Amino acid sequence: MRPLDVLATGLGNLRRRKIRTVLTSIGVWVGILTVVTMVSLGIGLQAQITDIIKQWGLETVFVGPKVPQQAAGAFNAYARVRPDKPITPAVVAGFRALPGVAGVEPMMDIPEGLNLSLTFSGKSYPFILVDQSSRESLFQQQVDVTAGHALPPGETGRGLVISHRYLNGQGILPAAEAALIGQQAVLHAETPRGDKADFPLTIVGIDTATRGGKIGTADAVGLKQWWFNAPDILQTDGYAQVAVHARSLNEASQVAGAVAAQGFSAQTLQLLLDQVNRIFLIVETMLSSIGILALIVASIGIANTMIMAIFERTREIGVLKALGASNGDVLKMFVVESAAIGLLGGVCGVIGGWLLSRLLDWVIHNYLTSIQVSIPAPFFILTPALIAGALTFATVIGLLAGIYPAARAARLDPLTALRHE
Amino acid sequence: MTDLLDRPQLLDVSLPPAAPPIIRLVDVVRRYKMGSGPVTAVAGISLDIAAGEFVALMGASGSGKSSLLNLLGGLDRPTTGAVWVADLNLARATKKQLVEHRRRQVGFIFQSFNLLLHRSALENVELPLMLAGVAGPARHARAAALLAEVGLAERADHRPSQLSGGEQQRVAIARALANESPILLADEPTGNLDSTTGAGVMQLLRDLNRAGRTLIVVTHDPGVAAYADRVVHLRDGQILRIETQTPDGREDGR
Numbered sequence: 001m002r003p004l005d006v007l008a009t010g011l012g013n014l015r016r017r018k019i020r021t022v023l024t025s026i027g028v029w030v031g032i033l034t035v036v037t038m039v040s041l042g043i044g045l046q047a048q049i050t051d052i053i054k055q056w057g058l059e060t061v062f063v064g065p066k067v068p069q070q071a072a073g074a075f076n077a078y079a080r081v082r083p084d085k086p087i088t089p090a091v092v093a094g095f096r097a098l099p100g101v102a103g104v105e106p107m108m109d110i111p112e113g114l115n116l117s118l119t120f121s122g123k124s125y126p127f128i129l130v131d132q133s134s135r136e137s138l139f140q141q142q143v144d145v146t147a148g149h150a151l152p153p154g155e156t157g158r159g160l161v162i163s164h165r166y167l168n169g170q171g172i173l174p175a176a177e178a179a180l181i182g183q184q185a186v187l188h189a190e191t192p193r194g195d196k197a198d199f200p201l202t203i204v205g206i207d208t209a210t211r212g213g214k215i216g217t218a219d220a221v222g223l224k225q226w227w228f229n230a231p232d233i234l235q236t237d238g239y240a241q242v243a244v245h246a247r248s249l250n251e252a253s254q255v256a257g258a259v260a261a262q263g264f265s266a267q268t269l270q271l272l273l274d275q276v277n278r279i280f281l282i283v284e285t286m287l288s289s290i291g292i293l294a295l296i297v298a299s300i301g302i303a304n305t306m307i308m309a310i311f312e313r314t315r316e317i318g319v320l321k322a323l324g325a326s327n328g329d330v331l332k333m334f335v336v337e338s339a340a341i342g343l344l345g346g347v348c349g350v351i352g353g354w355l356l357s358r359l360l361d362w363v364i365h366n367y368l369t370s371i372q373v374s375i376p377a378p379f380f381i382l383t384p385a386l387i388a389g390a391l392t393f394a395t396v397i398g399l400l401a402g403i404y405p406a407a408r409a410a411r412l413d414p415l416t417a418l419r420h421e
Numbered sequence: 422m423t424d425l426l427d428r429p430q431l432l433d434v435s436l437p438p439a440a441p442p443i444i445r446l447v448d449v450v451r452r453y454k455m456g457s458g459p460v461t462a463v464a465g466i467s468l469d470i471a472a473g474e475f476v477a478l479m480g481a482s483g484s485g486k487s488s489l490l491n492l493l494g495g496l497d498r499p500t501t502g503a504v505w506v507a508d509l510n511l512a513r514a515t516k517k518q519l520v521e522h523r524r525r526q527v528g529f530i531f532q533s534f535n536l537l538l539h540r541s542a543l544e545n546v547e548l549p550l551m552l553a554g555v556a557g558p559a560r561h562a563r564a565a566a567l568l569a570e571v572g573l574a575e576r577a578d579h580r581p582s583q584l585s586g587g588e589q590q591r592v593a594i595a596r597a598l599a600n601e602s603p604i605l606l607a608d609e610p611t612g613n614l615d616s617t618t619g620a621g622v623m624q625l626l627r628d629l630n631r632a633g634r635t636l637i638v639v640t641h642d643p644g645v646a647a648y649a650d651r652v653v654h655l656r657d658g659q660i661l662r663i664e665t666q667t668p669d670g671r672e673d674g675r
Contacts, residue, residue, distance in 0.1 A: 005551050016539050319535045322496060324524030324552045324600070327516070414496045418535070 001329045010336030017309070021341060024305040027298025028345020029352060032394050034291030036353030036387075037360070040380040042284035046277065047381055053273050059252045062267045063087065063095070063242040063259050085263045086238025089155065095244050098258050100251030105153045107132045108220035109240035111227040113192060118213075120185035120203065125170050127187070128212030131240075132220065148181035148205030155239075157216035159204035160185060166212055177206050187215075189223065197226050295393070298345065299401035306338050306405035317409055318417025327410040334406035335399055342398020346391045353390075354382055443604065443635050444470040444493065449502035451488050451658075462488040463499070464658035470637065472603070475630045477646035478639045480655035486639045487608055489655070493637065494529055494606050495522040506604070524553050528597025530626075532609035534589045536581040542568060542592045543577040549599040567595040571625060587618035594625060605629065607638045611645055623648050 001009075014021045065083030085091075087106065096104045110129045118127035132151065151161050167177060180203050187199040201219060215223070217239075225233050244259065246252035249270065256266040310317070317330055357380030364379055451463040463485045470476050478486040491497040492504050495511050504511040507526055509518060528549075529535075536545045546564035555563070568577050571591040581589050590610060597605055607626065611619030627648050630636040638645060646652045647666075654661040 001552055002554050002556070005554075009551075012539075315535070316537060319537065320548070320552065322494065322523060322529045322535075323549045323596070324520060326520045329552060415491055418496075418531075 001325070001332070006329065006332045007336055009333050011340055013309070013313075013333070013337055014340055020305060020309075021344065024301055025341050025345035025348065027301045028295060028342055028394050028397060029348035031291045031294030031298050031397075032346050032349025032390050033352040033356065034294055035288040035393070036291075036350055036382065036390050037356050037380065038287035038291060039284050039386055040353065040357050040382045041360075042280055042287055043383060043386065044379040044381040046280040048379075049276055050273060053269050053276065057245070058269050058273065059246045059249050060269065061244040061246060061252055061256045061259060062269075063244055064240070064265045064267075065238055066263065066265055082237060086234075086236060087242055087264065088235055088238050091262075091264075092155065092239065092242060094262075095242060095259065098244075098255055100246050100248070100255050101244055102247045103153075103245040105243040105245070106155045106217055106239040107241045107243065108217050108224055110215075110220060111224055114223075114227065115190040115192070117188045118185055119188065120180065120183055124188070128166075129187075130209070130212050130214055132214050132217065143207050143209045145205045145207045147178045148203070150205055150207070151214060151216045152204075153217075155217050155221075158202065158218045159216045160187075160201040160213055160219075161205040161207050161209075161215075162203060162213040163209040163211055164206050165208075165210055167206065181205065187223075189226070191227070199223060295397050299397045302338050302341050302398055302401035303405055305341070306334060306402050307408075309337070310334065310405050310409040313409075314412065314417050314420040317412050318414050318420065321412070321414035322418065330412075331406045331410035334409050335402045338402025338406070339395050339399040342401070343391065343395045345398070346394025349394065350382075350387050350390050357382065442469040443472040443507055444468075444637075445503075445505040446489075446492075447503040447505070449489075449492065449499045449504060451485075451492060451497065452500045461658055463492070465502070466655075466658070466660055468653065468660065470635065472635055473630070473633055475627065475636045475648065475650045476638070477649035477652045478637065478655060479641060479643075479646050479652055480661075481641065483657075484655040485658035486655050488658075490606050490608055490637065490639050493604075494527050495519040524549065524600055526602055527604045527606050528600070528602040530590070530593055530597050530605060530607035530610045532612040534581070534586075534593045534613070536589055536592055536596075538581050541578050541580055542573060542584065542588075545581070545592055546595045546599055549596060553600055563599065564595070567598055568592070570598075571595045585618070586614050587621055590614060590618075590622050591625065594622070594629070598629070603633075604635045604637070607636070609640055609642075610638060611640075611642065616644075619645070 065085060065087050067081055067083055089106075092104055092106050095101060109131050114129075116127045116129060117124050119125075145161070146164055148161075151157055151159055162180070164174070164177065167180075168174070172180075183203050185201050185203055187201055188196065189199065190196045199219065199222060201215060221234060225231050228237075230236065244255055246255045252268050252270065256268050259266040317325075320330065357378075361378045361380050446466050446468045449463050449466045450461065453460045453462060466485075466489065478489060480486045488497070492499055492511065493506060495506075495514070498504075499512050502512065506522065509522060509526075511519065511522065514522065536542075537548070540548070543561070543564050546567050547560045550560040550563060565574070565577060568574055571594055573588060573591055573595070576584060576588060576592075581592070584592065590613075594605075594610075605626070610626065611622055614622060623645055626636060626638070636649075638649065640646055650665065652664045652666065654664070
């Protein structure tokens with residue numbers, strides 16, 4: 001038999017039993033719909049997170065000092081944890097000289113436990129400082145500078161960038177923000193013990209961060225020297241973190257290796273990204289396992305339908321064999337039939353999954369808008385690979401379910417089959 | 422021992438027929454295992470049938486006539502003995518050879534027609550061609566010509582349910598002819614037809630036989646057997662007697 005005739009015969013037999021075919025395929029389409037919706041959600045979330053990580057820059061290696069083990073639990077405001085090997089200015093210069101390095105940005109953390117207020121335009125406001133290296137939450141859009149410019153990077157960087165939200169919270173209208181750029185402000189710091197100090201700062205920019213402000217590395221070093229009363233803190237404790245920018249993704253891993261070899265901890269976002277991808281693979285597998293369970297049940301339904309169909313058509317099989325059908329012809333005819341049931345369910349499932357994910361996207365988007373959280377849609381992404389995979393999977397499920405019944409049909413003794421009423 | 426059996430030329434009984442006999446049965450035995458014990462349907466039959474002959478197999482039910490027909494058609498294998506059809510011993514043929522045998526050598530005609538109900542007359546006639554791998558256009562043309570030959574050109578698009586019994590059997594005959602098989606095997610071809618329609622079908626079969634096809638008809642109806650060149654009477658799986666006759670209705674009285 002020609003393959004095309006095998007196909008036509010199998011599909012023709014399905015057309016003869018439309019209702020049964022559709023009912024049998026419903027199991028597959030529910031399963032595929034579930035798999036498609038769940039996996040597309042996984043892909044959507046993964047894409048969002050991957051985008052954010054990529055915005056941070058994959059070619060950046062984050063270097064920190066290694067902290068002695070006994071001190072690792074002692075992160076509170078007053079502990080001065082001395083690293084084994086501080087990232088001194090000399091070490092930073094060494095990083096800058098490494099091959100493949102495009103730039104180096106040392107950063108200093110802000111001591112906690114300080115009582116801060118900020119005086120500008122003749123008024124004093126309570127204030128919070130956040131670390132320069134701190135990140136917004138994963139789903140937040142990138143932080144943009146809305147007026148002035150970002151903090152000058154590097155160890156000599158000085159200045160203050162204030163968050164637009166903070167200013168609004170203090171009753172400063174957005175129209176007045178631009179006028180603040182270039183103004184001198186004074187940061188008053190007070191320890192719980194009552195020590196006080198003033199730090200003059202220049203306001204260089206306004207950004208879309210969620211709270212407080214950030215200061216340049218040189219200013220942060222000054223703040224920390226005062227807090228610990230340690231003018232040589234850069235020699236003894238070193239910088240909190242250094243962002244080492246590699247020229248390319250490939251060079252980033254080499255730079256990370258070289259830095260780690262010097263006894264510092266080196267992290268790249270690529271590592272984080274790999275981890276995120278690994279976690280999502282697990283999440284997607286778990287999400288789709290519900291659908292796969294439905295598909296296993298569906299395959300039993302297909303097998304049942306095929307056994308029924310073969311029983312009904314036993315005599316027909318006998319006739320076909322008498323007319324010269326080989327066992328292989330009969331096998332192929334029925335396998336095509338059951339694979340087609342699977343494919344039909346797969347097509348319906350993919351279409352249904354697409355519609356459902358569009359609907360859920362719309363519902364989630366509307367809900368988030370109503371609570372004033374703006375997260376860029378879509379949450380559900382149907383990739384061509386997902387669609388192709390779902391259709392293939394559905395067809396294979398149908399095919400596997402049909403193999404046993406079809407093999408039984410193929411092995412039927414023609415005489416017995418012809419006598420079947 | 423197996424070796425000897427595999428070389429039929431060494432054993433007299435397995436010798437393939439020389440030229441004219443297209444069919445040679447040698448000591449054919451067919452036993453079935455039934456619930457109540459073994460049943461011998463064919464109990465040692467030897468028979469030659471010449472190419473172009475019209476043979477009727479007659480006997481009561483259980484005489485083994487249908488079993489014999491199934492053996493000739495390659496739907497079944499003998500327990501012992503040899504069934505030579507054209508140069509192939511069906512008793513030793515591979516599955517593939519049996520499929521080829523059913524495709525190329527024999528055409529079946531059944532008592533209950535066995536047409537596929539969901540296919541038109543034309544599509545039913547096309548079936549053996551489709552199974553043999555003939556492409557669509559060639560298949561249509563050949564099937565249409567065959568339907569015309571059995572007088573059903575107008576009915577090509579009808580389903581079996583829209584045809585009379587006689588018409589259905591004619592479609593089945595056209596189907597048996599599709600692959601130009603030299604041998605036609607008919608099992609009670611008029612069993613489900615009234616006598617007038619039955620006579621029409623028998624005349625068609627006889628005409629096909631006269632055109633050169635070997636025809637073997639299983640029947641218990643003497644009226645049907647009367648068309649044959651030879652009538653083989655069977656009882657309990659054995660040949661009772663063989664009659665050679667000048668069939669009725671043959672104008673030339675050969």
